Each structure stands twice: as structure tokens, then as C-alpha cells.
Amino acid sequence: MRGICFAKPTVLLVAAAIIFGTLALSAQQQDVQENSQHMLTYSRGEAVLPVYHGWHPNADGTIDLWFGYLNQNWREETDVPVGPDNTVSAPWGPDAGQPTHFLPRNNRWIFKINVPKDFGKNEIVWTLTTHGKTYRAYATLNPGYIKDDSGLQREYFGQAPAEGNEAPKITVEGSLSRVVKVGEESELTVIVSDDGQPRTGRGAPNSDAAAAGGAAGNARQQARASICGNVRQQFFCGEPNEGAGSLSSVKGLRMQCFLFRGDPETKVAGDFGHAASVVFDPPQEKAWEDHRGGSPWAAGYTLPPLPKDNIWHIKTSFKEAGNYVVRCQAHDGNLVTNQNVAFTVTP
Helix, strand or coil: CHHHHHHHHHHHHHHHHHHHHHHHHHHHHHHHHHHHHHHCCECCCCCEEEEEEEEEECCCCCEEEEEEEEECECCCCEECCCECCEEECCCCCCCCCCCCEECCEEEEEEEEEEECCCCCCCCEEEEEEECCEEEEEEECCCHHHECCHHHHHHHHHCCCCCCCCCCCEEEECCCCEEEEECCCCEEEEEEEECCCCCCCCCCCCCCHHHHCCHHHHHHHHHHCCCCCCCCCCCCCCCCCCCCCCCCCCCCCCEEEEEEEECCCCCCCCCCCHHHHHEEEECCCCCCCCCCCCCCCCCCCCCCCCCCHHHEEEEEEEECCCEEEEEEEEEECCCCEEEEEEEEEEEC
16 A cells, blocks of 8 residues: 555656646647748738837927838738728828838838827827738827937938938929820839938949949949849849848939829739739839848849939839829938829720
């Protein structure tokens, strides 16, 4: 009996250890599975997450609340018209200038809502539903979300930027509200000026002077050849680069136009959604942060040459009738300035 008495707790302890070990292993396997799920990348079918980037105080006392988004897909460009599935809370919405066409992956500082200095403890909510999942971004004046001029640039730079940089200035000649027929070309003449900061990786300022600085300036432009080569596809250019994990944008001025809003009355299929109905000549470089290649966020990427006098000429046409908004974006690597052009496309 004495031996049996000593044996019982030993057996129980061994059994408990086995059960505990089995449960721990099961939990560990579950954690591995969940972590593996988080490490997966998706071409399509995943939700778009609205993001509140923070608030910026202006000299006149008003405040800009900045929003962006993370499209979890690497290929699918999702379309969500303004309405129950893409809405900003009252009295600022439902339409507060948010996008309805969502490019892949991370897209920062996409739209802002200007509020008075007495906004106080109010909040603005951007609600976005895609692929059956609803997410919300809550904008408040929490002190932790303040972004001064330096803070705005840190998002791209990753460290304290040099002082004195100003955002590029962008102008689209002609009307910002146009009517064209299907297949008819409308030229976007885009003029950009910049202060030459931040400097490019070659130590040469990327400015109007560099663009029109004679033979030396032209030589520098030619050295900044695009990774995409001379022939570029509309949606993809260049090949993924191994180790292209830099979160910082290549520094230097560039400009590209892309679809910001598709026709709200038209349902579309395919990975590119409404963007498949827009034709840019020449094809435009990626505006979204593709760290694999073909965008200014990829390792090994070099900026394309600046056009003469920093004037871009982009022929724009549409394959389908409807209402569209094209955004032209000037970016110096730290700060961004946008200009939208609305198109009414008739049959």
C-alpha cells in the first residue's frame, strides 16, 4: 500500500505534465498558424483599412485631420463609392473628399478634413466596408497624434528631416472640371515647382534649376533613369527586387497622375477596377508604396528624368462613360501636394 500511495501522485504528475505539454504544444502550433497567417501576402480578396494619420495645426488656427489607408492586397485596386460602405460621419460627411478607388498597399496623407480651432474633444469617423469587413478610423485631437511639419516628413524619411523643406507646388492648366467623350483625349498639362529639398542621393538638388540647368543639369536628369525602362506597362513596371524592404521614399521630385475616384454608378470586375477604364499616355509610374520594385519606395529604384521646365504633358482618355476624378500628385520624397481633376465622360 505504501508503494501505491507514493505511486499515485507520481502518476498524476506525469499525466498532468503530459496533458500540459500537449496543451502547450497545441497552443504553440496555433500561435504558429496564426503568425503564419499574419505573414501571408494577398493579391486580392482582402479588406481595405482606413487610417487616421494625425492632425496638423495651421497658421490661421484651423486644424487639418489627415487620413490614408492600407489596402491589404498587392494587386487588387478596390472601388467603393461614397455611401453606406464609404462614409465620413456628420456634419463633415458623408462625402469629405475621401477616395473611392483604392490603390494597393500603403497610401499615406490621402485626404484631409479642415476643422476650426475650437474642434475640442470632437471626433470624425471614416467608415469603410470592403469584402464584407467594416473598419473605422477615428480622428481626434489627442496630443499623441499631432504632426507638425517635421512630423509630416518623418512618415517618409524615418528620421528627423533637414529644416526648410517646403512641399512642392502643383498646377494643372485649364479647367479642373472637364467633359469628354469615350476615347477622346484630354491633355493634362501639369506644372510643378519645388525648392530642391530634400536633395537626391547623388547630392544634386532636384529643382527647377536642375531641370533647366544646361548640359550639367541634363546629364544629371539622364542619370536618373527609371527602373521601368523606356517601355512601361500601365499597372506594373520593373521586377521585384530582393531585399527591397526600405520604408523610406527615394528623395527627389516626381509627379504622377492616377485614378482617385471611379464612376459611382458603375460596377466593375477585375483586379484594377475603374482604373482599367483610364488610359494615360505616357503610362504613369506607381504612386503607391510597392517595396518590391517599380516605385520610389523600392530598393534600387531611381527617379525618372524631369521634363523640361518641370512641365508634364499627359494625354488622358476613358474607355467607359461615367464620372471620374483623376489625381495628379507632386512628391519630393518627404512632402506631397495633390491636385484633382474631375471628368464627366459621355458616350
